[in-house]
Amino acid sequence: MEKLEFPEGFLWGAATSAHQIEGDNHNDWSEWEKSPERIAQLKKEGKDPADFISGKACDSYHRYREDFDIAKELGHNVHRFSIEWSRIEPEEGKFDEREMEHYKTLITDLRERGIEPMVTLWHFTNPVWFAKKGGFLSERSPQYFTRYVKYVVDNLCDRVGLWITFNEPSSVYGGFSYLLGQWPPQKKSFFKYLRVQNNFIRAHTLAYRQIKKIYAAIPPVRPGSSSTSHNIRAQVGWAENYRYPVVPWYLRWLGSIFTYFRFLRFLKKTAPYQDFIGLNYYTIARLPGSYDVLPRQAAVSIMGWEIYPYGIFHVLKSVAKFKKPVYITENGIADASDERRLKFIKDHLRWIHGSIAHGVDVRGYIYWSLLDNFEWSHGFGPRFGLAEIDFKTFKRTVRPSALEYAHICRNNMLEY
Ligand code: BGC
Numbered sequence: 001m002e003k004l005e006f007p008e009g010f011l012w013g014a015a016t017s018a019h020q021i022e023g024d025n026h027n028d029w030s031e032w033e034k035s036p037e038r039i040a041q042l043k044k045e046g047k048d049p050a051d052f053i054s055g056k057a058c059d060s061y062h063r064y065r066e067d068f069d070i071a072k073e074l075g076h077n078v079h080r081f082s083i084e085w086s087r088i089e090p091e092e093g094k095f096d097e098r099e100m101e102h103y104k105t106l107i108t109d110l111r112e113r114g115i116e117p118m119v120t121l122w123h124f125t126n127p128v129w130f131a132k133k134g135g136f137l138s139e140r141s142p143q144y145f146t147r148y149v150k151y152v153v154d155n156l157c158d159r160v161g162l163w164i165t166f167n168e169p170s171s172v173y174g175g176f177s178y179l180l181g182q183w184p185p186q187k188k189s190f191f192k193y194l195r196v197q198n199n200f201i202r203a204h205t206l207a208y209r210q211i212k213k214i215y216a217a218i219p220p221v222r223p224g225s226s227s228t229s230h231n232i233r234a235q236v237g238w239a240e241n242y243r244y245p246v247v248p249w250y251l252r253w254l255g256s257i258f259t260y261f262r263f264l265r266f267l268k269k270t271a272p273y274q275d276f277i278g279l280n281y282y283t284i285a286r287l288p289g290s291y292d293v294l295p296r297q298a299a300v301s302i303m304g305w306e307i308y309p310y311g312i313f314h315v316l317k318s319v320a321k322f323k324k325p326v327y328i329t330e331n332g333i334a335d336a337s338d339e340r341r342l343k344f345i346k347d348h349l350r351w352i353h354g355s356i357a358h359g360v361d362v363r364g365y366i367y368w369s370l371l372d373n374f375e376w377s378h379g380f381g382p383r384f385g386l387a388e389i390d391f392k393t394f395k396r397t398v399r400p401s402a403l404e405y406a407h408i409c410r411n412n413m414l415e416y
Helices: 026-034 036-044 060-073 095-111 129-131 141-158 169-180 190-216 250-273 311-322 341-357 400-411
Strands: 003-007 012-015 078-082 116-122 162-167 236-244 276-286 324-328 360-369 387-389 397-398 413-415
Touching: 003 012, 012 324, 012 387, 012 400, 026 141, 060 095, 060 162, 095 129, 095 141, 095 311, 141 190, 141 360, 162 169, 162 190, 162 276, 169 190, 169 236, 169 250, 190 236, 190 250, 190 324, 236 250, 236 324, 250 276, 250 387, 250 397, 311 324, 311 341, 311 387, 341 360, 341 400, 341 413, 360 400
Parallel strands: 012 078, 012 360, 078 116, 116 162, 162 236, 236 276, 276 324, 324 360
Antiparallel strands: 003 413, 387 397
């Protein structure tokens, strides 16, 4: 058995997102979940629509302290979560101070447990007014988004250092909403996909500059001073879903096109405006001819995703050329029986450790997810959580694999 130590100060934790856990959100997704077309489609597929409506989700809006206690008990020192734009700005230009207070308190509660917040500003959902204006198809979307970011960061700059502007804007959101037309607003068009991508790039850049401006205006605390000011500096990035493209050598160009549109274009265009790269990794991408070079993996999750831990090494090496610190902002498995989760985590960590040994500057590992939650168009079926949720009673039960992962977090070391 080898002892694989991680660099000093490495961050260990888990992630969630607002719409998937909070409950009672009112945004373009909650509207879509209840739309007659969506209900009819689910019924046609023989599914119970109730399982696909986020509703109270994990009721984390009220039970977040219980969730943070779990994270603390599990030895986590970072927690990634998102702020729900539709709560903060339910009507255009009108900010809800009470909701802002809620997130302020939440972050204070997290810090009191010795856990560093990593805050995502957008995780797939939009306020209804913004969606009505065309969402990220709208020319003015970067300005709308940045106005919201300014309000939030003005309020939280004294307690947050790690910011993620967008979660998976290009690969997952762009893909499902605009390339495949399966997620709201279900607008299937390659041109729209490109337009949305360009607006996300502009929005990220504007928001990055805005955040930096806010922090630059805060005077640093002088040693010995009794000032209540603080020394937190902002680190800003965005998180994308990376897949290792499997393709034979004679179709390498296809792999390059895939990689370019999935993340490379975005990465290149925003490179000067990223303090770190947020890397989400779950599985590989099978391109034509892939079975000639890689047989179907025996281990497949209930999402239908082949489990291929070496892929994370490959994608980490491929982003290393940007010479930025990298956080693994998501990696996880839907596994209700908890039989495969620990092996999944350890196998991926082994390759992450390998990439660090090869010089990639990985600063943290954030498992997806802390809790079972609302898995978007898959509803409540897939169970990604370190803690199991009973969606009737909202009882949280920590899974055995989470306790093993806790040893790794506490020791900053993987025994493999
Ligand atoms: C998303 C999460 C989602 C997870 C599992 C990621 O692409 O950021 O919101 O739950 O994958 O599907």
